[in-house]
Amino acid sequence: MSASGPASAWRGAAALRPGWLLYAGVVGTASPHAHHTVQVLAARGGEFELADGHGGRVACRAAAIPADATHAVLRGSPDAVLLHIDRDSATGRALNACARDAASWANAARSLPIPAAAGLAGAEALAAALPRVPAGPPAARHPALARALRAVAVRLDRSAPVRLGDVAREAGLSEGRLAHLFRDELGLPFRPYVLWLRIQRATELVAAGESLTLAAHGAGLADSAHLSRVCRRMFGIAPSEFTRGIRWAVGDAPRYGGPIR
Template sequence: MLLRPGLMVLTGAIGTTALHAHHTVQIMKSESAFCIGDEHGVTASCQAVVIPPNTSHRVVEGAASATLIHLAPEAAVAPILCPEPADAVDGWVRHGAMFSSGPIGMAAIVSGAVEPDRSAWHPAVRRSLADLPGLLADGPVRLSELARRVQLSESPLAHLFSAEVGLPFRAYVRWLRMQHAVRLFAAGRTLTEAAHGAGFADSAHLNRVCHSMFGAAPSQFGQLRLVDEFGDP
C-alpha cells in the first residue's frame, strides 16, 4: 500500500465486497478478469474499470493480483479519468478501456499531477486543508472551529470548501480519518488504537465507516505492507 495526500494505492489479491461507495475516483486493473457490479444488479467481467466518486459498486468476483488506485476528487487527473457521469457498469468499463488497451499506465497516474494547483484557491480553503490532518486525533472536527481558525464565517467556508475541494467538508474529513486509520493499522497498531488515533469514536465506528467506503472490514488492511514508491505490476 502506498499512501500520500489524496492518494491510496493497493496492490495484491482482491476479494469480493459488499455494495459500497467512497468519495474517491477508483481505478481497478488486473491482468486477469474480475467481475464488478452496480447498485442495479448489473455485472460485467473486465480487466480495468474507473469508478466515479460516490458511486455504489461491489466486487462480485475478485482477482489473484490487481492494482487499485483511489484518487481524491480534487486531484488534477480526476476529470480526465471521469469525463462524463457513469453510475453503471458499462460506463466504468468504458472509462477503464484507457488502461486495459490504451497507452496510459497506472504508474503514470500515480506519478503524474496528483496534487492539484491550489495557488488560485481561496486562502481559507488552503489553510483548512493544511490544518485538518493535525486535528483528526482530537475527535470531532467542527466546521465552526475551522472557520474561526481561518477567520471566515461558517457558511461561506462550507461553500468554498465543496466548490474547490470537490467534496463537502464532513465527507472530506471522513476520508482523511479513514486514510489515517488504514495507515496506523497497516503499521501494526491494533484496531482500537487505529480508530482512536484517527479520531473515530471507537473500533465499531471505524468498522462501520470502512464497510460503507470499501465494502469490507478494516482488519483486511492489517495484511498490507506500506511502501514509498509505486510501479506498474
C-alpha cells in the same frame, strides 16, 4: 444486491504513496460503497463484475471508477491490482471525468495496460502508465477554504475536535458559507471530508503496524467498531480485511502523475 464469485477474501500486498494507495493480490468482493478517491482496477486473471448505484452491471478486466461514485464488486479476481488515487492529483483529475455508470467505468479503462508483473511491481507499473492532465498550475482555491483546510489538518494532528463552527471562525467565514465552499470546490460536504481524512490516518497507522483499536483512536474515531462501520461504508469491507490478509510494504516511492494539490 449480493456479492458472488470465487474471490471473496482479500489477500495480497499494499503500499501507501503520497496521494496513492496501491494493492496487488486477490481482489475480493465488496458491498455497495463510495470513497473520495478515484479507483482503478486491473485483473491479471479472470474478470471483475462491478455494479453501479443505478442497477447497472459490467464484467471487465479493467475499470476506472470516479470519486464518490457508489459501486460494488460482485465478483473479484484471484490476481489483480487496485489503485486508490487522490482525486486532486494530475492522474486523479484525468480519470475523474467519466460517468457514474458501470459501463462507462469499463470503457474508460479499456486502453489501460494489464500489468505483466505480479505483485506491487505490477501496481507500480500500472500507476506509472496512467494518464494525467497536462502540467500546469492547479485551479486556485478560495483563500478562506485554504485556511480552513489548514485548520482541519492542525486539529487532526493534535487529536482535537474538528467542528464546522470552530473551523469557520478560524477561516473567517460563516458556517453556511464554508459548507458551500466545501461542496463546491472539494465536491464533498465538511463532515464526510473530515471522515475521509480520519480514514486515511487510520490506514497509515494500520500500515505502520498499529492495532485496529489504536489506529481508530489515533485517527480520532471512537473505537474499532466505529472504524469498522466507516470502512464498510467507504470501502465495502471490514478493516480486519486489511490486517488479516494484507501485507503492508513500507518505503518511499515517487509521486505518480505529478504533485498533489
